[in-house]
Amino acid sequence: MLNAVLATIPSPDQGVWYLGPLPIRAYALCIIAGIIVAIWWGERRWVARGGIKGEVTDIAVWAVPFGLVGGRLYHVITDNQKYFGPGKNPLAALEIWNGGLGIWGAIALGAVGAWIGCRRKGIPLPAMADALAPGIVTAQAIGRLGNYFNQELYGGDTTLPWGLEIYRRVTPEGREDALAGVAIDHTPIQVVHPTFLYELLWNLGVALLIVWADRKFRLGHGRTFALYVAGYTAGRFWIELMRTDEATLIFGQRVNVFVSGLVFIGAVIYFVLARSRGEREDIAALRATAEPESQAVVEKNEETDDAEEEKTSSESVNSPESVKPE
Template sequence: MGTPTTVVAVVTTYLATIPSPDQGVWQLGPIPLRAYALCIILGIILAIWWGERRWVARGGLKGEVTDIAVYAVPFGLVGGRLYHVATDYPKYFGEGRNPLEALAIWNGGLGIWGAIALGGVGAWIGCRRKGIPLPAMADALAPGIVVAQAVGRLGNYFNQELYGGPTTLPWGLEIYERVDPATGFKDDLGGVALDHTPIEIVHPTFLYELLWNVGVALLIVWADRKFRLGHGRVFALYVAGYTAGRFWIELMRTDPATEVFGLRINVITSVVVFLGAIVYFVLAAKKGDREVIVRTDPDEPKPETDGDGTDDTAAVDDEATTVPDTKTAPDKPTDTGDKPDQ
C-alpha cells in the first residue's frame, strides 16, 4: 500500500480529470447498441413529452405535439445529416473516401442548423394539416428542443468527439485510444479502450454546451412565465441563447471543420442565426401579448341543430384559433354586437 502522500496524489489526479467511457458501442447479439443513437432518441422523447405538456397548458389538445413530431423528427434528422455532410464533405468525398459513409448517421454527425431548418419545414407541414399556428407550436416546443440537444451531447461524450484543446483545468477530459479487440487496429467509434492511460487531456466542449443548453432552457422558461412571450418569441429567444453559446464553444473546438474567412463555418452560422433571431424577437413583440390557443376536440359531439341543417350556436371549429390574452388585460365592457377577433 502506498504512503498517504501517494494516495492523496492519486486521488487528486483522478478527481482532477473526467474519464471517458471505455466504449460507445455494445453488441447485443448481431445488433450494435450505440450510445449516440440512444441519446438522440432519448432527447426526442423528452422534447415531445415536455412540448406536449406546454402545448396543452396553452390550450392545445393532447396528442397534437406527437402528430407534429411525425413530420418534424424525420425531416429534422435528414436536415441535420445533410448539413453535416455538406459542411464536412472532405470526410465523405474525395480520394480514399467512401461516399456511402454519408448515409451512416449512426456513426454520429448531425448539424443542428440543418435539423432545426428542415425540422421546421416538417413542423410547418404538420401544423398546416392540423390547422395549428406554427409560431405558437414553436414556443411550446422550444425548451424541450434545447434540452434534447443537451442530452444529445452525451452521445458525443461516448463517441469521444467534439472536444477542445489541451487543458490543465480540474475538469479536463481524458481521451483514450480505442481499438478493435479482435484485430488490435485503431477504431475511434466502435472500438474499446484497453489502456486507460490518457493520450491527451482536453477541454470537454461537449459538456460546456450541455450545461449552456440547460441554462438556456431555464432562461426561456423563466422569460416565458415572466413576460408571457408569444408569437414565436420563446423560440427566437432559444435560438439567440443557443447561438450565443455555440459561438464561443465552437471557437474552442479542435476537430477538423470547414472554414470560411479563416473561421469555422459554425462560428459564422452562429453569428448570422443569432442576428436573425434577435430581429425576429423584436419585430414579433409588435404583435402584442401571448396569443391564447383555442382548440376544440373534433371527437366531441357537435351542437344540436334546429332541423334545417344549421346550428343554433356558433360553428365549432376544430382548427386552432388565436384570441387576445385576457389574463393580464383589465376587464372591459364587451359590445355583444361586435364580431370577436379570430
C-alpha cells in the same frame, strides 16, 4: 501535473455494445432519449396553452424525420471532405449511426416538417414552436452525451480539473477505432476541454432562461422560440471557437462560428419585431374561431352538393329520354 490528471474526467471505455450482431450505440440512444423528452415536455406545455393532447406527437411525426435528414445533410455538406475525394467512401455519408448531425440543418428542415404537420392540423406554427422550445434545447443537451461516449467534439489541451481524458480505442482485430473500439489502456493520450459538456450545461441554462422569460412575460408569436435560438447560438459561438476537431474553415474560422453569429442576429431581430404582435396567442380561442369557419365551409359544401343533386334530378326528369310514350 499528476494531480491534475488524477482530477480529470475519464471518458467511457466504449460507445457501442453488441447484442449478438446488433450494435447498441450510445449516440443513438441519447438522440432518442432527447426526442422523447422534447415531445413529452412540448406536449405538456402545449396542453397548458390550450392545445389538445396528442397534437405535439402528431407534429413530431413530421418534424423528427425531416429534422434527422436535415441534420445529416448539413453535416455532410459542411464536412464533405470526410466522405468525398480520393480514398473516401461516399456511402459513409449515409451512416448516421456513426455520428454527425448538424443542429442547424436539423432545426431548419425540422421546422419544414413541423410546418407541414401544423398546416394539416390547422395550428399556428409560431405557437407550436414556442411550446416546443425548452424541450428542444434540453434534447440537444441530452444528445451531447452521445458525443461524450463517442470521444468527439472536444477542445484543446488543458490542465484544468475538469479536463476530459481521451483514450486510444481499438477493435478486437487490433485496429484503432475511436467510435467502435474499446479502451484497453486508461492512460490518456490527451486531456482536453470537454466542449460537449460546456454546451450541455449551456443548453440546460438556456432552457431555464426561456421557461422563466416565457412565464414572466407571456411570450408568444414565436418569441419564446426566438429566445431559445438566440440563447443557444450565443453559447455555440464561443464554444465553437474552443473546438479543435476537424471542420470546414471560412477565412480561417470554423463555418459554424459564422452560422452562429448570423442566426443569433436573425433571432434577436425577430424577437424584437414580433413584440408588436401583442401577447401570447390564446390557442383555445384560435381553435374556437377556426372551428365555426371550418364548419361553415363544410355546410356550404353540403349545400352545394345538395343543389347539384337537385339540379341533376330535375334535368333527368325533364330530359326527352325520361319521357316515355303512353
